[in-house]
Amino acid sequence: MTKNVKLSPSILSADFAKLGEEIKKVENVADYIHLDVMDGHFVPNITYGLIIGESLKRVTEIPVDSHLMVERPEIFVDDFCKISEIVSIHYEATYHLNRLVNRIKENETKAFVAINPHTPVEFLQDIIMDVDGILVMSVNPGFGGQSFIPNTLNKIRKLDEMRKSMGLSFEIEVDGGINEDTFKPVLKAGADILVTGSYAFRSENPEAALSVLKKGS
Ligand code: DX5
Numbered sequence: 272m273t274k275n276v277k278l279s280p281s282i283l284s285a286d287f288a289k290l291g292e293e294i295k296k297v298e299n300v301a302d303y304i305h306l307d308v309m310d311g312h313f314v315p316n317i318t319y320g321l322i323i324g325e326s327l328k329r330v331t332e333i334p335v336d337s338h339l340m341v342e343r344p345e346i347f348v349d350d351f352c353k354i355s356e357i358v359s360i361h362y363e364a365t366y367h368l369n370r371l372v373n374r375i376k377e378n379e380t381k382a383f384v385a386i387n388p389h390t391p392v393e394f395l396q397d398i399i400m401d402v403d404g405i406l407v408m409s410v411n412p413g414f415g416g417q418s419f420i421p422n423t424l425n426k427i428r429k430l431d432e433m434r435k436s437m438g439l440s441f442e443i444e445v446d447g448g449i450n451e452d453t454f455k456p457v458l459k460a461g462a463d464i465l466v467t468g469s470y471a472f473r474s475e476n477p478e479a480a481l482s483v484l485k486k487g488s
């Protein structure tokens with residue numbers, strides 16, 4: 272496999288009492304640190320916000336990949352752009368996607384649009400030329416440790432076809448249920464960035480676990 276896969280371990284499954292130590296465990300193999308921001312409205316769970324993102328910046332040079340699972344993301348994007356290389360906003364969470372994508376890019380941050388498992392990739396046809404990436408949710412957002420939804424593979428394939436046929440180069444990030452059993456078909460379908468929460472941080476040796484994925488299929 273020649274594809275250069277990027278890994279974005281999610282601290283959602285890390286031990287928050289020792290976050291600095293947890294980050295060190297993945298630092299040699301992580302391309303990003305994935306920050307799952309949940310507001311208890313867009314998803315039925317609450318996690319953390321900007322303060323944790325700022326703490327991350329103090330303990331690692333690895334760029335932050337912020338995934339905003341919040342209602343009204345327009346309230347938060349400017350602040351998250353200050354600490355992130357990527358900011359993902361959900362298609363389902365805003366009435367003004369184009370406006371918000373432009374605002375993220377004006378902040379010199381990569382603008383990704385995330386879609387829930389039920390949202391067809393065809394709905395992205397008029398935004399994909401403006402984004403740096405699409406984050407395909409392969410579980411229902413809100414919790415770590417869920418099982419990969421197999422139909423997601425069709426969505427990744429379709430998105431890859433749309434990318435090729437339109438001559439675009441946005442990245443495809445896949446989030447949810449990624450582990451050593453699921454990652455190969457995901458890469459084959461066209462994914463460029465893999466998010467891994469429980470697989471990375473709940474394994475005995477996070478660096479070794481992530482290295483398996485880094486080698487590709
Ligand atoms: C789920 C989050 C994911 C989560 C993935 O809502 O967006 O990033 O951390 O966790 P795993 O890899 O355990 O499915």
Ligand code: ZN
Nearest residue numbers: 307338446466
């Ligand atoms: Zn996520």
